[in-house]
Amino acid sequence: MRNALLSLLLGLSVVTALDNGLAVTPQMGWNTWNHFGCSIDEDLILSAANAMIQNDLPKYGYNYVNMDDCWQGTRNASGAPQPDPTKFPNGIKAVADQIHAMGLKFGLYSDAGTMTCGGHFGSLGFEEIDAQTYAEWGVDYLKYDNCYNQGLSGTPKISYDRYNNMSVALNNTGRPILYSMCNWGEDGPWNFATTIANSWRISGDVYDNYNRYDVRCPCDSMIDCKLAGFHCAMTRIIDFAAPVGQKAGPGHWNDLDMLEVGNGGMSYDEYVTHFSMWALLKSPLILGNDVTNMTNETLSIITNDAIIAVSQDAAGSPATRQWKRAVSQGGDLQLWSGSLVNYQFIIALLNTSPTNQTVDVDFEDVFIDQGAAYQSGTFTLYDLWQKDGQGNWGKEVGTYTAKIPSVHIGSHQVKIWKATLPSGSSKRNVADL
Ligand SMILES: *[C@@H]1O[C@H](CO)[C@@H](O)[C@H](O)[C@H]1NC(C)=O
Ligand SMILES: *[C@@H]1O[C@H](CO)[C@@H](O)[C@H](O)[C@H]1NC(C)=O
Ligand SMILES: *[C@@H]1O[C@H](CO)[C@@H](O)[C@H](O)[C@H]1NC(C)=O
Ligand SMILES: *[C@@H]1O[C@H](CO)[C@@H](O)[C@H](O)[C@H]1NC(C)=O
Ligand SMILES: *[C@@H]1O[C@H](CO)[C@@H](O)[C@H](O)[C@H]1NC(C)=O
Numbered sequence: 001m002r003n004a005l006l007s008l009l010l011g012l013s014v015v016t017a018l019d020n021g022l023a024v025t026p027q028m029g030w031n032t033w034n035h036f037g038c039s040i041d042e043d044l045i046l047s048a049a050n051a052m053i054q055n056d057l058p059k060y061g062y063n064y065v066n067m068d069d070c071w072q073g074t075r076n077a078s079g080a081p082q083p084d085p086t087k088f089p090n091g092i093k094a095v096a097d098q099i100h101a102m103g104l105k106f107g108l109y110s111d112a113g114t115m116t117c118g119g120h121f122g123s124l125g126f127e128e129i130d131a132q133t134y135a136e137w138g139v140d141y142l143k144y145d146n147c148y149n150q151g152l153s154g155t156p157k158i159s160y161d162r163y164n165n166m167s168v169a170l171n172n173t174g175r176p177i178l179y180s181m182c183n184w185g186e187d188g189p190w191n192f193a194t195t196i197a198n199s200w201r202i203s204g205d206v207y208d209n210y211n212r213y214d215v216r217c218p219c220d221s222m223i224d225c226k227l228a229g230f231h232c233a234m235t236r237i238i239d240f241a242a243p244v245g246q247k248a249g250p251g252h253w254n255d256l257d258m259l260e261v262g263n264g265g266m267s268y269d270e271y272v273t274h275f276s277m278w279a280l281l282k283s284p285l286i287l288g289n290d291v292t293n294m295t296n297e298t299l300s301i302i303t304n305d306a307i308i309a310v311s312q313d314a315a316g317s318p319a320t321r322q323w324k325r326a327v328s329q330g331g332d333l334q335l336w337s338g339s340l341v342n343y344q345f346i347i348a349l350l351n352t353s354p355t356n357q358t359v360d361v362d363f364e365d366v367f368i369d370q371g372a373a374y375q376s377g378t379f380t381l382y383d384l385w386q387k388d389g390q391g392n393w394g395k396e397v398g399t400y401t402a403k404i405p406s407v408h409i410g411s412h413q414v415k416i417w418k419a420t421l422p423s424g425s426s427k428r429n430v431a432d433l
């Protein structure tokens with residue numbers, strides 16, 4: 001049943017997604033940038049890959065090891081990219097080979113401009129030779145940035161042409177390479193990138209902070225934003241993502257940027273919100289912390305397999321924000337809901353305000369797209385951030401009809417429930433309710 005549904009989804013996705021067979025569910029892995037910036041070399045990458053294995057992260061789905069900016073040296077006389085020989089004395093292929101030998105996949109970074117954001121050579125005008133070289137090295141994933149783009153943005157068509165050139169070049173190599181576009185939401189990639197990339201960033205860079213306003217991330221919405229910027233606080237990115245969920249699906253995802261969980265700028269509750277919402281919105285889950293030195297708390301967040309199952313659900317349907325209500329002391333309450341396979345649903349309540357709140361969660365709002373029978377229906381709920389008697393995430397917390405009354409939610413907390421039909425009821429009955 002699950003496989004049949006998956007094939008159906010794959011079949012449908014051929015029409016609308018990049019046809020390289022990758023990122024059927026949102027990609028998962030680790031990237032150097034958020035924690036290490038430009039301080040990277042062969043040893044760092046290989047110890048991170050080892051630490052991923054030691055911590056069993058591949059078992060949870062984290063399988064890409066991605067090198068961000070600052071691996072580059074110079075181009076050689078034929079124009080081929082070469083790594084910095086002091087950081088990568090054995091070349092990039094040697095690193096990729098070792099990562100592959102561990103059963104992991106290897107990702108690299110470049111930029112659709114004359115230089116990368118860190119000032120190294122970019123790939124604009126070098127798409128073919130760069131893609132060919134990446135394929136020879138054994139690269140499985142390309143993050144493709146937007147600095148020094150020569151002003152080649154401003155309309156969707158101009159941005160599309162620039163990013164499509166690398167998409168075509170990657171396809172021409174014959175090697176399936178996941179294409180992760182990073183144009184910061186400029187010109188609305190959710191409209192034009194669905195057939196050329198596996199994912200596209202929707203905003204300026206994430207900032208390891210819950211809600212601090214920073215003028216360098218100046219837009220309140222990304223729909224017509226003229227300066228994506230950076231230092232975008234985590235809950236601002238959730239606001240940016242809310243309207244564009246409708247454009248994502250298997251093979252083509254909105255990228256809310258790499259995770260900050262474990263980097264120290266947020267509390268436990270705030271990181272739980274960060275990880276949960278990235279999963280519900282079907283963003284890639286790319287860890288950005290030092291995986292060689294994680295606290296147990298960090299490890300427990302990133303290995304919540306009930307939340308990861310929501311991210312990787314075969315329906316590939318991002319949750320929708322059903323309402324956002326301002327709280328008088330500042331911040332807001334938000335209700336999100338979405339569909340999973342097999343008549344299962346996900347419900348999230350967020351409290352970004354500085355005070356604890358008590359609120360009814362009405363099924364009228366949760367099941368706005370499913371209709372009256374669901375809105376007055378009965379569902380069994382599992383709290384995905386509580387463990388059951390066997391120590392598994394997703395404790396059953398009761399059966400509710402029409403609403404979850406008087407939910408207490410602390411400041412900066414999130415509640416995530418999976419809702420299923422009560423045991424004994426048949427799917428058919430609910431479909432016909
Ligand atoms: C290249 O594109 C074609 C047509 O969309 C597709 O069938 C093929 O699988 C792609 N190959 C790679 C390596 O991405
Ligand atoms: C540049 O490097 C590529 C391999 O990446 C090699 O095939 C080519 O011969 C090199 N060109 C020169 C002039 O060394
Ligand atoms: C895309 O590549 C073609 C040739 O391969 C080139 O003429 C065109 O200028 C490129 N477009 C952009 C926006 O880089
Ligand atoms: C490991 O993390 C702790 C904080 O959790 C920090 O104090 C320590 O310096 C880190 N060690 C290394 C080697 O980075
Ligand atoms: C983390 O958990 C392991 C095993 O579960 C335990 O041995 C270790 O003491 C814990 N470390 C901390 C800092 O709590």
Ligand SMILES: *[C@@H]1O[C@H](CO)[C@@H](O)[C@H](O)[C@H]1NC(C)=O
Nearest residue numbers: 355356357408409410411413
């Ligand atoms: C707010 O809720 C949290 C738990 O969610 C609780 O620990 C805390 O005591 C509450 N604070 C107040 C002022 O009620």
